[in-house]
Amino acid sequence: MKVLVPVKRVIDYNVKVRVKADNTGVELANVKMAMNPFDEIAVEEALRLKESGGADEVVAVSIGPTQNQETIRTALAMGADRGIHIEAPHEIEPLAVAKLLKEVVAREEPGLVFVGKQAIDDDCNQTGQMLAALLGWAQGTFVSGIEIKGDSAAVIREVDGGLEHLEIRMPAVVTVDLRLNEPRYASLPNIMKAKKKPLDSMSAADLGVDIAPRLTITRVEEPPAREAGIKVCDVAELVDKLKNEAKVI
Amino acid sequence: MSTELIASLRDIVGDTGLKTGSDETMSFLTDWHGQYHGAALAVVMPETTEQVSQVMAFAEAHDIVVVPQGGNTGFMGGATPDSSGHSIVLSLRRMNRIREIDPINMSMTVEAGCVLQTLHEATEAEGLYFPLNLAAKGSCTIGGNLGTNAGGLNVVRYGTTRELTLGVEVVLMGGRVLNLLSGLRKDNTGYDLRHLFVGSEGTLGVITAATMKLFPQPVARATAFAEVRDVDAAVQLLHRLQAASGGGIEAFELIPADILHVVFRHFPEIPQPLATRGAMNVLMEIASTNPASGMPDATGEAPLQTIMQETLATAFEDGLVIDATIASSEAQRRALWDVREMAPESHKRSMGVARSDISLTQSALAPFYAEMVDGVKAIDPNLWICGYGHIGDGNLHFNLVADERSNSDFAEKKDDLYDLIYDKVAKYGGSISAEHGIGQTKRAQLAKVKAPEILDVMRAIKASIDPKNLMNPGKVI
Numbered sequence: 001m002k003v004l005v006p007v008k009r010v011i012d013y014n015v016k017v018r019v020k021a022d023n024t025g026v027e028l029a030n031v032k033m034a035m036n037p038f039d040e041i042a043v044e045e046a047l048r049l050k051e052s053g054g055a056d057e058v059v060a061v062s063i064g065p066t067q068n069q070e071t072i073r074t075a076l077a078m079g080a081d082r083g084i085h086i087e088a089p090h091e092i093e094p095l096a097v098a099k100l101l102k103e104v105v106a107r108e109e110p111g112l113v114f115v116g117k118q119a120i121d122d123d124c125n126q127t128g129q130m131l132a133a134l135l136g137w138a139q140g141t142f143v144s145g146i147e148i149k150g151d152s153a154a155v156i157r158e159v160d161g162g163l164e165h166l167e168i169r170m171p172a173v174v175t176v177d178l179r180l181n182e183p184r185y186a187s188l189p190n191i192m193k194a195k196k197k198p199l200d201s202m203s204a205a206d207l208g209v210d211i212a213p214r215l216t217i218t219r220v221e222e223p224p225a226r227e228a229g230i231k232v233c234d235v236a237e238l239v240d241k242l243k244n245e246a247k248v249i
Numbered sequence: 250m251s252t253e254l255i256a257s258l259r260d261i262v263g264d265t266g267l268k269t270g271s272d273e274t275m276s277f278l279t280d281w282h283g284q285y286h287g288a289a290l291a292v293v294m295p296e297t298t299e300q301v302s303q304v305m306a307f308a309e310a311h312d313i314v315v316v317p318q319g320g321n322t323g324f325m326g327g328a329t330p331d332s333s334g335h336s337i338v339l340s341l342r343r344m345n346r347i348r349e350i351d352p353i354n355m356s357m358t359v360e361a362g363c364v365l366q367t368l369h370e371a372t373e374a375e376g377l378y379f380p381l382n383l384a385a386k387g388s389c390t391i392g393g394n395l396g397t398n399a400g401g402l403n404v405v406r407y408g409t410t411r412e413l414t415l416g417v418e419v420v421l422m423g424g425r426v427l428n429l430l431s432g433l434r435k436d437n438t439g440y441d442l443r444h445l446f447v448g449s450e451g452t453l454g455v456i457t458a459a460t461m462k463l464f465p466q467p468v469a470r471a472t473a474f475a476e477v478r479d480v481d482a483a484v485q486l487l488h489r490l491q492a493a494s495g496g497g498i499e500a501f502e503l504i505p506a507d508i509l510h511v512v513f514r515h516f517p518e519i520p521q522p523l524a525t526r527g528a529m530n531v532l533m534e535i536a537s538t539n540p541a542s543g544m545p546d547a548t549g550e551a552p553l554q555t556i557m558q559e560t561l562a563t564a565f566e567d568g569l570v571i572d573a574t575i576a577s578s579e580a581q582r583r584a585l586w587d588v589r590e591m592a593p594e595s596h597k598r599s600m601g602v603a604r605s606d607i608s609l610t611q612s613a614l615a616p617f618y619a620e621m622v623d624g625v626k627a628i629d630p631n632l633w634i635c636g637y638g639h640i641g642d643g644n645l646h647f648n649l650v651a652d653e654r655s656n657s658d659f660a661e662k663k664d665d666l667y668d669l670i671y672d673k674v675a676k677y678g679g680s681i682s683a684e685h686g687i688g689q690t691k692r693a694q695l696a697k698v699k700a701p702e703i704l705d706v707m708r709a710i711k712a713s714i715d716p717k718n719l720m721n722p723g724k725v726i
Binding site: 030069074185 | 469474475520524540541543544545549551561562565573574576579580
C-alpha cells in the first residue's frame with residue numbers, strides 16, 4: 001500500500017508573526033519557515049506504518065512556491081521515499097488544495113492519505129475533509145490512534161467529550177492530531193540520502209485545476225496587545241476590582 | 250555602635266536602600282548553591298554612583314568591610330560575606346539603568362545592576378545583539394558578570410565578558426570614582442585599568458557601570474547534534490565547522506553519554522536526539538547575521554543548513570561523526586538545546602556531584618579526557634562521568650555524578666576526585682577556574698597552583714589600591 005502525505009510549508013511556530021504594514025496579510029519576507037507541525041506528525045505516522053510492514057511507499061506532496069521543496073526534503077530526510085512538488089502561490093485556499101490533491105491521488109492511487117488536522121498558519125481545518133468528500137472516501141479526523149485491519153482502519157478521534165473509536169473503510173483520508181506520535185529527528189545519513197531521492201515538480205495547470213482564489217481578504221490586523229498587569233495593595237482592592245472591573249465575581 | 254553606623258548608612262541610601270532584618274537580608278547572605286552562610290551589618294543598596302562613593306568613603310572611615318554583590322548567582326561564594334557580621338553587602342541591584350545604547354558605535358553603557366536578560370531584550374529591541382549568554386541570565390547582573398569575567402555559551406565566537414568590555418566605572422575604597430567608561434575600540438594611553446577590575450571579584454573596587462560591545466543580531470541558525478568518535482574527533486569537527494562557516498560557530502558543546510543518562514533520567518520528556526545513545530556527542534550551532542543564509546536558495550536548501558550538512562557528511566565519511574541530526578525547525582532546535590541546558594538541573598537532582606570548571610588548550614582536551622576517565626574509574630567505577638561543556642573555547646565542566654548505583658561513601662571520595670582533577674589539569678597546563686572565578690571556594694587551590702611571584706604581584710596590586718584590605722577580603726587571594 002502507498003501512503004500519500006501532503007505537507008504544508010508554514011511560518012515556524014516559534015517565530016513571532018508580524019502583520020504587513022499595509023494590512024494585506026502576514027509578513028513572509030525573511031521569516032523562518034518550517035513544516036506544519038501536524039503534517040510532521042502525519043509523516044511520522046506514515047513512516048511508522050511502513051516500518052511495521054503496513055505500507056510499502058510513503059510519498060510527500062507539497063503545494064506552493066519553489067521553497068516548498070525544502071519542506072519536501074525535510075519529509076524525505078525523515079524517511080519518505082519520494083516527493084511531489086506542485087508549483088503554486090503561497091496563499092492558496094483549502095478547496096484548491098483539496099482539488100489538486102484529488103488529482104495527485106488519481107495518479108498515485110494511494111491506499112491512505114495522512115494529513116495534519118489543520119495548518120497552523122490559517123487554521124482552516126478543511127483540506128482533509130474536502131479531499132475525502134471530493135474522492136468519496138471515508139475520513140477519520142482529529143486522529144490520535146490508528147490501526148490498519150485489512151480493508152478497514154480503527155481510528156481514535158479526539159472529540160470535545162473524550163475519545164471516539166471508529167472503524168472506517170479503506171481507502172481513507174486520516175487527519176492527525178497532536179497526540180498521535182512524537183515525530184523523529186532526521187538522521188544525518190537520511191538527510192544525505194534525501195538529496196538523491198526523486199522529487200517531481202509540476203504546476204497546478206498540469207493537473208488541470210483552477211486554483212484562483214474565491215475569497216478576498218479585506219484586512220489583516222494584529223490582535224490587541226495585552227494590557228500590563230497591576231499590583232493591588234490588599235485583598236479588599238482585589239475583590240473590588242474582580243467585582244466591578246473584571247466583573248468575574 | 251552598629252546602630253549609629255546603620256543610621257549613617259541610611260542617611261546615604263535612604264530607607265528603601267537599606268536592609269537589616271534577618272528576613273530581608275537572608276537571601277543576600279547565602280550563596281546560590283547554599284554552601285556559604287554569612288552575616289552582615291546591613292545590605293546596602295545604593296541607586297547612584299554618587300551614593301556608592303559615599304558608602305565607600307564611610308566604609309573606609311569606619312574600617313567596614315565591603316562585599317559587592319550583583320544577582321548573587323555565583324558558584325564560588327565570592328559575594329557572600331564571612332560570618333563575623335562586621336561587613337556590609339553592597340548590592341548593586343538598584344543601579345539598573347541603561348544609560349545609553351549607541352547603535353552607531355555598536356556599544357551600550359549600562360549600570361552594574363542591570364539583569365543580563367534585560368540587556369538582551371533592550372538591545373534586541375534596537376535590532377542589536379549582546380552575546381554574553383549564561384544559564385543564570387534571568388537573575389545575574391552585568392556587574393556580577395564583569396566582576397567574575399563570566400563566560401557562558403557564546404565565548405567561542407565573541408569572547409568572555411572581558412573581551413566584550415570597552416570601559417568601566419569603578420568606585421574605590423574611600424570613595425574615589427574612576428571613570429574609565431569609553432566607547433573606544435583602541436586606546437593605548439597607559440595601563441589599561443579596566444582589565445584590572447574585570448574578573449577581580451570585588452577585591453579591588455566596585456564596578457558601578459560599564460560600556461559593552463554590541464553586535465549585529467544573528468538571524469539565521471543551523472543547529473546539529475552529532476555522535477562523534479571521541480573527544481579528538483570533536484575537536485577536529487570544531488575546526489572543520491569553524492572553517493566551513495567562516496568563523497560562524499556560535500556554540501560548540503561536548504556531551505558525553507553519561508550526561509545524557511543523567512539528563513534523560515530526570516527529564517524523560519525531552520526527545521532523544523539520535524536513535525542510539527552514543528558515547529561522545531557534540532551539540533553545535535552556527536549562525537549568521539545575513540537573513541539569506543537561513544532561506545532556501547536555488548538548491549532548495551538554506552546555505553547555513555548546507556554548510557552544516559556538508560561538514561557533517563564529510564566528517565561522517567571520514568569516521569569522525571557516527572550519527573547526527575540537524576534541527577529542521579525552531580522547535581527541534583530548542584529540544585536539542587534542552588538536552589544541554591537541563592544538565593545543571595539534572596545534577597542538582599542527583600544524589601551527589603563533584604563539580605569543576607576547568608579549561609585546557611584544544612590540543613590537551615583529548616588526552617586529558619582519556620586519563621580522567623581512567624582515573625575516575627579507579628576511584629569509583631560506578632560514577633557518571635559528565636565531562637561536558639564549552640569545548641569550543643576549551644572549557645569543560647568535568648563533573649562526577651553519583652546515584653544509587655554508586656557506593657554510599659561518595660562524600661569521602663570527593664577529595665580524591667578533586668585531587669585527580671587538579672593533578673591532571675596541572676599536568677596539561679590547564680586552569681582550575683575557566684569561568685566561575687575563585688571566590689572563597691578555590692582560594693586555597695589557587696595558592697597551590699599559582700607561582701609565588703605571580704601571587705606576590707597580585708597581592709601588591711591589591712595592597713596599593715585597597716591598603717586597608719576592606720574590599721571583599723578572604724576572596725581570590
